[in-house]
Amino acid sequence: MRLYAVVAAGGFRRYATYRTATAAGVFTNTVFGFILAYTYIALWDARPQLGGYDMSQALAYVWIGQGLLAACAMMGGGFEDELMERIRTGDIAVDLYRPVDLQLWWLAGDLGRAAFQLLGRGVVPMLAGALAFDIALPGSAWIWPAFLLSVLLGIVVSFAVRFLVALSAFWLLDGAGATQMAWLLGLFFSGMLLPLPLFPGLLGEVARVLPWSSLLQIPADVFLGKYTGWELMEAYAFQGAWAVALLLAGRLLQSVATRRVVVQGG
Amino acid sequence: MDGFAQEATGAGGDGFGTLEDGFITLDGLEKVFQVRRRAGLLRRERHEVRAVDGISFQVARGEMVGYIGPNGAGKSTTIKMLTGILTPSGGSLRVAGIDPSRERTRLAHRIGVVFGQRTTLWWDLPLRDSYRLMHRMYRIPDGRYRENLDRCVELLDLGELLEVPVRQLSLGQRMRGDIAAALLHDPEVLYLDEPTIGLDVISKAKVRQFLKELNVERGTTVLLTTHDLTDIEQLCRRVMVIDHGRLMYDGSLAGLHEVGESERMLVVDLERELPPIELKSDGSGPGLRAVKVEGPRQWLAFPASASAAPLVARIAAQYPLMDLSVREPDIEAVIARMYRAAP
Ligand SMILES: Nc1ncnc2c1ncn2[C@@H]1O[C@H](COP(=O)(O)OP(=O)(O)OP(=O)(O)O)[C@@H](O)[C@H]1O
Ligand SMILES: [Mg+2]
Numbered sequence: 001m002r003l004y005a006v007v008a009a010g011g012f013r014r015y016a017t018y019r020t021a022t023a024a025g026v027f028t029n030t031v032f033g034f035i036l037a038y039t040y041i042a043l044w045d046a047r048p049q050l051g052g053y054d055m056s057q058a059l060a061y062v063w064i065g066q067g068l069l070a071a072c073a074m075m076g077g078g079f080e081d082e083l084m085e086r087i088r089t090g091d092i093a094v095d096l097y098r099p100v101d102l103q104l105w106w107l108a109g110d111l112g113r114a115a116f117q118l119l120g121r122g123v124v125p126m127l128a129g130a131l132a133f134d135i136a137l138p139g140s141a142w143i144w145p146a147f148l149l150s151v152l153l154g155i156v157v158s159f160a161v162r163f164l165v166a167l168s169a170f171w172l173l174d175g176a177g178a179t180q181m182a183w184l185l186g187l188f189f190s191g192m193l194l195p196l197p198l199f200p201g202l203l204g205e206v207a208r209v210l211p212w213s214s215l216l217q218i219p220a221d222v223f224l225g226k227y228t229g230w231e232l233m234e235a236y237a238f239q240g241a242w243a244v245a246l247l248l249a250g251r252l253l254q255s256v257a258t259r260r261v262v263v264q265g266g
Numbered sequence: 267m268d269g270f271a272q273e274a275t276g277a278g279g280d281g282f283g284t285l286e287d288g289f290i291t292l293d294g295l296e297k298v299f300q301v302r303r304r305a306g307l308l309r310r311e312r313h314e315v316r317a318v319d320g321i322s323f324q325v326a327r328g329e330m331v332g333y334i335g336p337n338g339a340g341k342s343t344t345i346k347m348l349t350g351i352l353t354p355s356g357g358s359l360r361v362a363g364i365d366p367s368r369e370r371t372r373l374a375h376r377i378g379v380v381f382g383q384r385t386t387l388w389w390d391l392p393l394r395d396s397y398r399l400m401h402r403m404y405r406i407p408d409g410r411y412r413e414n415l416d417r418c419v420e421l422l423d424l425g426e427l428l429e430v431p432v433r434q435l436s437l438g439q440r441m442r443g444d445i446a447a448a449l450l451h452d453p454e455v456l457y458l459d460e461p462t463i464g465l466d467v468i469s470k471a472k473v474r475q476f477l478k479e480l481n482v483e484r485g486t487t488v489l490l491t492t493h494d495l496t497d498i499e500q501l502c503r504r505v506m507v508i509d510h511g512r513l514m515y516d517g518s519l520a521g522l523h524e525v526g527e528s529e530r531m532l533v534v535d536l537e538r539e540l541p542p543i544e545l546k547s548d549g550s551g552p553g554l555r556a557v558k559v560e561g562p563r564q565w566l567a568f569p570a571s572a573s574a575a576p577l578v579a580r581i582a583a584q585y586p587l588m589d590l591s592v593r594e595p596d597i598e599a600v601i602a603r604m605y606r607a608a609p
Contacts, residue, residue, distance in 0.1 A: 002402050003399070003402035003403050006398060006399055006402045007399065010388060010391060010395060010399065013391060013395075014388070014390045014391060017390055017391075017431075090384070091384050091385075093346065093349075093351050093381065093384065094379075094381065094384050094385070094386050096349075096350075096351040096370065097349040097350065097351050097370070097374055097377070097379050098374055098386075098403060099371045099372075099374035099375050099403060099404060100371075100403055258351075259353060259367075
């Protein structure tokens, strides 16, 4: 366990060394947040209470999304590019002859990265949003830790999906197509573009049960106090169940991949 | 541990690890890759590459063995199977009694691996962080870890590099860093796949010296692939040559000369320029032929196993001989000849 703590700490510090990239990311998130916020204001002016959110809740939703965008690696920037590159070049050999579990290793590193990006790229846009707009903040203090737990589960789900995508490189070698597909699905079904309750009919129902809703929709709803008591437990259970199911799928794929598939390069 | 039938493979294989149970044992090991090649517009042809084609050998504990062969011979593929990251297509394999691909993680604690072209180090973080990671990964006791690290730092001259991010290290510095990383957990076996690739003379010497001491003091078994035969000459009493996935030779470095039909060179200076000297082999000794003529100087090749004295006497009797010297055979030439002779 100590090992994975060291790996997570390493992941954190690695991303901390990219200062310019972090600053650029914060800037992008903030600008993007402003654009989305003004779009939402226009939308909610025309249709107040859209999807059950009032204006200040909708604005909070925008800035939570910007805060979590990097942490959940919704537009790349997580471990997956590196893992795929290692599979493609054969550097994965190095990871395989060590006495470590591939999945836990990358999970630990990615959690370290996410922790950094939550602080480095999440907090500033959230603050900017809170200062510039009238956004809904939690009414009671317990919501904050409840929100953070939900975010953590969301990050694990996001990891598990990306791990599956990355392992496809064992067969496809070039995983760019799979990655882009995963981004697209992630951006859409996490609720990053529009909250899922705004999706019409069946699409909305399907979107709510897909794993990506764990990334943003559920943490945001926890933040906005939509879940109380037993409902909150159900939300956690939903996220946890997806996390476990996808991690197990990843393990299965990993054992097939490492047993049957060839390590590239000399 | 189940012992396989012991057999000396190739000439000169006797006397090397044939009495003790093999610590590393390969028996008819095979690896076949299926590759698909484009054949025409849409058609793809499947075909097989027999990267390792039935290799058997044993390495005793504490041996230091050179594993050489031309590009594509199957060296790296063999090493990958020995670490457990590739599953053999046939034959069997034991390292310290463990089947590597079945129990990769258990084996991992007992082996150290350096792939010259790859790194185990954390690219963006200082060397020291990677070592800290090894400490946890292999659950090395604190005292042992410090002792090993200090030793590696001293012998591999890493002191000033510990706080430098790996991406800022030169190739040679990184390689030394990687070798240290592979040894912190006191592995019983060390596999080195081209550990001196791209290093300058001084770094090479440092690495060789370090490996020699490791082998002598710790009794670490070492299997080394390289294209630099000086590595082998300085480190390995035993050498295995493979080509096209087959073992061509297994024995001492000296024995390689006999197998490779190597030749020694007699360089003679005559009084004046003369046509190339030819001596037919007759009852009194072996023959000799000129391979190069430069003015009055001639280079004459003769079998390495033959004695030079009678040849010199015959030349002196027939030609105006001024001066002469004998050159020992070049191991690289021997091996090059072996590679060419292989089917
Ligand atoms: N992943 C792979 N897929 C298909 N063929 C492969 C693969 N890896 C290696 N080979 C083939 O197997 C053979 C042996 O390769 P290997 O890397 O073991 O050679 P090597 O002896 O290490 O050579 P070098 O001295 O160039 O490093 C080569 O013919 C190579 O083309
Ligand atoms: Mg190789």
